[in-house]
Amino acid sequence: MKLINRDVDYAARALVFMARANKPTVSVAQMEASVGVSRPFLRKTLQKLHKAGILQAVKGKGGGFALARTPQNIRLSDLVAVLQGPMKLNDCLFDKKLCQHHGACLLRHKMAAVETRLLAEIDAITVKDLL
Amino acid sequence: MKLINRDVDYAARALVFMARANKPTVSVAQMEASVGVSRPFLRKTLQKLHKAGILQAVKGKGGGFALARTPQNIRLSDLVAVLQGPMKLNDCLFDKKLCQHHGACLLRHKMAAVETRLLAEIDAITVKDLL
DNA sequence: ATTAATGATACCACAATAGTATCCTTCTGT
DNA sequence: ACAGAAGGATACTATTGTGGTATCATTAAT
Numbered sequence: 046m047k048l049i050n051r052d053v054d055y056a057a058r059a060l061v062f063m064a065r066a067n068k069p070t071v072s073v074a075q076m077e078a079s080v081g082v083s084r085p086f087l088r089k090t091l092q093k094l095h096k097a098g099i100l101q102a103v104k105g106k107g108g109g110f111a112l113a114r115t116p117q118n119i120r121l122s123d124l125v126a127v128l129q130g131p132m133k134l135n136d137c138l139f140d141k142k143l144c145q146h147h148g149a150c151l152l153r154h155k156m157a158a159v160e161t162r163l164l165a166e167i168d169a170i171t172v173k174d175l176l
Numbered sequence: 177m178k179l180i181n182r183d184v185d186y187a188a189r190a191l192v193f194m195a196r197a198n199k200p201t202v203s204v205a206q207m208e209a210s211v212g213v214s215r216p217f218l219r220k221t222l223q224k225l226h227k228a229g230i231l232q233a234v235k236g237k238g239g240g241f242a243l244a245r246t247p248q249n250i251r252l253s254d255l256v257a258v259l260q261g262p263m264k265l266n267d268c269l270f271d272k273k274l275c276q277h278h279g280a281c282l283l284r285h286k287m288a289a290v291e292t293r294l295l296a297e298i299d300a301i302t303v304k305d306l307l
Numbered sequence: 308a309t310t311a312a313t314g315a316t317a318c319c320a321c322a323a324t325a326g327t328a329t330c331c332t333t334c335t336g337t
Numbered sequence: 338a339c340a341g342a343a344g345g346a347t348a349c350t351a352t353t354g355t356g357g358t359a360t361c362a363t364t365a366a367t
Contacts, residue, residue: 046179046261083327104332106335162297203312205311217356235311235363239312
């Protein structure tokens with residue numbers, strides 16, 4: 046069970062780097078070493094965040110990425126939602142055939158409650174908390 | 177992010193089935209239909225639980241599996257631990273090289289706290305709760 | 308002996324994750 | 338105008354994890 050994957054990890058570091066850098070934009074090349082991942086990979090990740098409206102992007106020479114919101118308004122749950130997709134408790138939720146048995150459904154209800162609380166926790170962590 | 181996988185799901189159903197059945201042992205063949213998974217697969221899963229001491233196993237004709245403890249003493253966290261392995265927050269924990277940056281470490285500490293609470297939650301759910 | 312059960316392994320198929328490579332487009336500085 | 342530096346988009350590959358099957362050995366009841 047992995048709570049967050051590498052994409053989210055790298056993204057978090059990059060966002061922290063950008064929040065600290067007192068510049069209008071930061072290029073991937075500038076972040077590469079600090080984040081510890083190859084340029085093409087990081088670019089791909091940040092592009093997703095740009096599409097999701099979490100980052101601004103400036104093309105062309107001297108361009109780069111910048112936070113589209115203040116650090117306290119970017120939540121870990123945002124990154125997880127964009128880079129990992131929605132949480133899947135178990136396959137009961139999607140394959141109804143498996144859910145005819147009472148025991149299994151009880152499990153599902155229990156896990157749904159767990160999921161709600163887990164989401165609330167990663168919702169409470171913002172980029173500001175990581176500075 | 178998947179909180180529990182199919183193995184755990186199937187295992188939970190099988191354990192509930194065994195807890196309900198008022199018999200010394202229950203064979204995989206008897207559980208197959210109710211759990212909704214093929215015999216060989218379920219057997220493999222239950223063998224792991226046997227090795228882990230969660231189930232008793234009786235070989236030979238008329239044999240089968242049985243709970244090794246009372247339902248309230250078998251926790252969802254036990255199943256997760258055996259069938260999914262330990263939780264990995266992110267790779268920071270295992271690849272120290274990635275952990276030189278303060279931001280990343282803050283993330284790790286935050287996630288460690290989340291993990292602790294999540295484990296406490298699945299620790300609180302027992303087979304008895306699923307009956 | 309036969310049969311019904313688990314024990315142990317090895318194997319396979321598919322999907323997800325992690326990472327790379329390539330080419331295109333846009334912008335800036337000269 | 339043009340060269341170079343940046344992101345945009347896409348396709349590809351490699352590794353791992355998940356889910357599932359097959360096979361043979363072992364044990365015990367009848």
